[in-house]
Amino acid sequence: MPEGLDPWGMEVPEDYARLMQEFGIRPLEELLPSIPDPPHLMRRGVIFGHRDFERVLERMGGGRYAVMTGLMPSGRMHLGHKMVVDQLIWYQRKGGEIFLCVADMEAFSARGIPYDLGRKIAFEEYLVNCEALGLELERCRVYFQSRSQQVQGLAYSLARRVNFSEVRAIYGFSGETHLSHLYYPMIDVADILHPQLEEFGGPRPTVVPVGVDQDPHLRLARDVAAKFSEEYGFLPPSSTYHRLMRDLFGGKMSSSRPDSALFLTDPPEVWERKLWDALTGGRPTAREQREKGGEPSKCLVYELCMYHFAPEDRELLELKERCERGEIICGECKEELIGRVKGFLRELEERRREVRPGVERLLRRISP
Ligand code: SF4
Structure with missing residues (x-):
């Protein structure tokens, strides 16, 4: 497995520039002027790289294009997942047809989650939150991998031209890897294609918007698309890459580390407690911070504002300047953020209540 790129791992890749060079990911910055109303995640470089995104951009003015993403129902939905949903909402407004896969086969193969439990988690944690955040699920193609004969059939057909050496070179599988994990990448490729x-x-x-750790799936899908371009007419899938959302102590945000992740269904008091513990770019004493200023580039509170809680660029810039000039210290800054976050959580809770019956009907239709 190439260092720092493990789709099932917990590391946050440190050096994004090196990864781009090593894997041929191009900077998104070069396309920014031609992206219509780019979302804040693109403007701020959180989404920093792409492969063949031009092809999708050409269609944004009115042509047809698809957006493919998956959610693995193995834990709780946190802010790292919200970042993907924010992108889907943007694409939906820009005319993309959204394919949203519930990766219950992946949850089973990688985490041992039975399908009925995966269905429950997908509903309670992911689908209701997606709709509450603003994604219109009735306008998406939502499906469960375990119930999609098309995806499973396609995976099996495509697998006849992918050999063990190829997947081992991409994923680093060993003699200990069990066969369902070994075969799973083909399901993922079929989802994408x-x-x-x-x-x-x-x-x-x-286009597949992913965290950079998911690139192995994209590389395999592009290789397979090229092999089957004549038979199926596949175009190589495009992708964009975002930085991985760090947790409150600087690791990769993950449901399996509940104390350091921010979950969308946690009550505001829990967020408040966790945010008070979050790592900042502050100085050891308030006096020193007033003199030297803080270091927002090291600060997870600043990162939360950058990714989620300061939608206006001017607002984010002001925070950065106040921090660097020592005009605000970390306690005050956290209080401001906690106030904002509480408003967000209250609204989200209200929306979840409103959208729940509709999402339940959708679930019964796609997974009776
Ligand atoms: S003042 Fe705010 S942005 Fe600056 S280091 Fe402290 S918490 Fe981070």
Whole structure:
């Protein structure tokens, strides 16, 4: 496994520039002027890289394109997941057809989650939150991997031209890897490519917005698309890459580290307690901070504002300047953020209540 790129791992890649060079990911910055109303995550470089995103951009003015993403129902939905949903909402407004896969086969193969439990987690944690955040699920193609004969059938067909050496070179599998984990990448490739099957609209640009740790899946999907371009007419999937959301102590935000992640269904008091413990870029004493200023580039409170809680660029810039000039110290800054976060959580809770019956109907239809 190349260092720092493990789709099932817990590391936050330190050196994004090195990863881009090593894996041929291009800077998104070069396309920024031609992206219509780029979202804050693109403007701020949180989404920093891409492969073939031009192809999708050409269609944004009115052509057809697909957006593919997956959620693995193995834990609770946290702010790292919200970052992907924010991108889907933007693409939906820009005319993209969203394919949202509930990766219950992945949850089973990688985490041992039975399908019925995966269904419950997908509903309670992910689908209700997606709709409450603003994604219109009725306008998406939502499906469960374990119930999609098209995806499973496609995976099996494509697997005949992918050999063990190839997946081992990409994923680093060893002799200990069990067969369901070994086969799972083919399901993932089929998820990414199936929007281009005739029954789903035929070959067309498809973008997969991912954290950079998911790039192995994209590389395999692009290789496979090239091998089957004549047979199925596949275009290589495009992708964008975002920085991984760090948890409150600087690791990769993950459901398996509940004390350091911020979950969307946690009550405001829990967020408040966790935020008081978060790592900052502050100085050892308030006096020193007033004199020297803080270091927002090292600060997780600043990162939360950058990713989620300061939608206006001017607002974020002001915070950065106040911090660097020592005009605000960390306690005051955290209080401001906690106030904002409480408002967000109250609204989200209210929205969850409103959208729940509709999402339940959708679930019964797609997974009776
Ligand atoms: S003042 Fe705010 S932004 Fe600056 S280091 Fe402290 S918590 Fe971070």
